[in-house]
Amino acid sequence: MSKRSNWSIPYVVFLVLFVVLPLVLVLVYAFQDNSGHFTLGNITKFFTDKDALSTFAVSLEVALENTLLCILIGYPAAWILSNKQYNKSAVTIVLFIMPMWINALMRTLATAQLFTMLGITLGKGTLLFGMVYDYLPFMIYPIYNVLSKMDKSYAEAAVDLGATPWKAFWKVTVPLSMPGVTSGILMVFMPTVSTFAISEFLTNNKIKLFGTIIQENINSSMWNYGAALALIMLVIIGITSLFSKDKEEMEGGLI
Amino acid sequence: MSKFFAKLYIWVLLVVLYAPLVFIAVFSFTESKVLGSWEGFSTHLYQNLLTGQMQGNASLLAAVKNTLLIALVAAAFSTLLGTIAAIGIHNLRGRKKKVVTFLNNIPMINPDIITGVSLFLLFVFLHFSQGYVSVILAHITFCTPYVVLSVLPKLQQMNPNIYEAALDLGATPSQALWKVLVPELKPGMISGFILAFTMSLDDFAVTFFTRGTIGLDTLSTYIYTDARKGGLTPELRPLMTLIFLIILILLVIINVRQDRMNKQNANR
């Protein structure tokens, strides 16, 4: 029996080669100059580069706003969808997920074109709209999953113990659905910070996001600086996933 | 009353969500180069697309072909690698299991751009010439974790004695694998394959960084380059409409089948 655990070896080798080693390379390149010597220059360059810093701030802001909007719009939708009283067919849920199956760039492009046709100037507003449009399904789906699997007797018990339905919702249903919200945040926040094409399309290149500068640097062969920027993003991912990890483990994780 | 508002909310969201798609679909039936100006009904764009006579860049069809080819190969390899890995991980215990599961999660937590940039650096570092192979390897990297996650629950749900029962009845370990384990895992492998396939189809960032400079284009990179040039090849409109329809039909079929299966189970 124990031999079958060896079946994980090829994949572990693969993961080391294609996941761990590349990440190590990001680290190595980030601390090297063009000629391969150790330097902190790439990191200090970022912290002294006003443009990069402001892009970074804008990215975080947009990502935060986008995540918040997705929760505000997505949670009620997920709740309604999971509630048998309002929604009996699985088709509605499929309708919400289906756009995820269509090429994101194509959808974004379509949105941008629709805005142009309607005479709306591309900018921050259209960027947020497009982002919410792209990422809303990623927020609705995990919340819906948790809510629809949740034992309804929790809320019933709260009502039985004297809570109004509204209170039962806030004190019982919402806290119990937090794992869904957390994984929704994970699926929305980081991708928003890191997108590059979407922001370009939706703002006509007026607003740059952090992903765009990484891409620009890599594409113009500034690998070391690009790697340093990627490293900074990795650090943020590390921090956000640490926050969500405890909760996930408490709930038995997503897996 | 609350039911009315609930339904209204859902339908407003859906209308907004689908508006751009419908918008594109409508304008796929006119010949105008620019979106939004209606120049009368025509199926000309569809004809162009299907016959390959493009108004714009003729490499669109090649891009579609590349996208499908890469997705198929990557999904197939991911399914194989991921299934074997899942069986291994399922039989790991304690710390080892935690470490491998953690490694498996990295490509899923990492944003595409990090996966793309880091793999780009890997290929540069290894002096690996970038092209089909590097793109496919990159796609396998971010697809396999999803296969692992689709197969693992099947292993967990499976009666652990099933494999032993086969051995007990005289099957050699490899017979037990093919006659019992694989048929049991098939649903997980299929959904893993589909997931991997769609992830690959949808990918832009990773392909963008790992495709090298040989002019390899997938649909995503094609659209990106096209849009940066300012235009949107008109034939993309019918293409998107067709993709939309295909997915719609597929989903309907899957759902109807699932519904029927559920009902069958319920009847028993």
Next chain:
Amino acid sequence: MSETDKIIEIQHLSKSFGDKKVLEDINLYIRRGEFITLLGPSGCGKTTLLRMIAGFLQPDEGSLLMDGKELAGIPPHERPLNTVFQRYALFPHLDVYDNIAFGLKLKKVPEEEIEKRVRKVLKLVAMSDYEDRDVETLSGGQQQRIAIARAIVNQPKVLLLDEPLAALDLKMRKDMQIELKEMHRKLGITFIYVTHDQEEALTLSDTIVVLNEGRIQQIGTPVDIYNEPVNCFVADFIGESNILKGRMLRDRRVAFIKHEFDCVDEGFGEDVPVDVVVRPEDIYFTTDPGKCQFKAKVNTCTFKGVHYEMWVDTDTGYELMIQDYDAYPVGSEVMLYIDPDDIQVMKKERVCNTLYGTVKDEETVELLGCDFPLRSSFEAGTEVKVEIPFDAIDLMDNLDDGVIDGEVHVILYMGNHYHLTIKTEDGDSLWVDTNDIWDKGDLVGIRLVPEKGIKITKKDE
């Protein structure tokens, strides 16, 4: 018995999972054609033993012989025995027929013969019309029959059954017990049956092997095991019983519940502490003062269908359970006696907790990896043997109040107090007498009460 009567012989078999010893020095032989049951609570090692016979686990030590030949090293698919698994383990992707034919097809048995044999076993398990059914559409009992059919169609020499009825409801379980017994008679092969249900074991078996904590406690026929349990564990695990502390005064004379009784046991020595078991149906009511051995007051009386179950308080302050066909009103004074034949005297496994530790200083001794406040006259560093009476251990609700944590593992009611087995976190056992009521699985803080006479001596003495 001749050697050829033994189909399986197990010698000095041991197995550990990591640090945990699951089976220790198991010696056992199984006779050809018998229905033998491995009985014990969960975690006693019975399933591990079965899985080693089937070949899914390898023993660490010892040998496993079948027909005189060593089984170790033979993979499960080459062993001439088949298993009925706990949760059936039917292959969900195959229908009933293909499930049963699975083993035969692998052996490349001709198709016509497979068909014949599958039909035959389906008839044997009374499932003839179910050939084409999807196994997941069958009820638990039906799946169970198919699982049995799938195993016996291969004509194994030995059929292993791992708690095959555990997932069924009570009524179905009773019916299947009768059918299994019937099947065993018809097939004439050896059945090795694993269960934690003592009633099932008593009903089905020719021989019962009682296991606990990885060791064989007793091997015998159901009647032997019920009437003459060798220790408190067996007495408590099989059937209802009054387990009491006693003293063997001399041969054929034992004292317990502060009365003296005649018994039939000999050879314990004089004035030796023993455990005594009296089954509740073996305490008789009498109206004859000459027959009366002790008096009691009826405390509760419950109708149990065939008999009444009564708890009585003896005149000496013990509680006993009595089962009788007649009910005696609650509160009434009754006269009781016990036949010498019905008193089962058992050697005490231990009279106190014996631990080994190291003296830290005058006030402290390290035991079980913790520092206990214990006064001793030995120098620091001396290795000592510490004998702790059962009542010199205090159990606390609050874990922080104890020196070490433990979990209540086994509870025995001894008539006027409870005798508990406490497992510490490291898996060591402590035995405690207490009047407090605990439940199995409770977490407790453990403290020593030196005033109750804890004896500390040098290790070697």
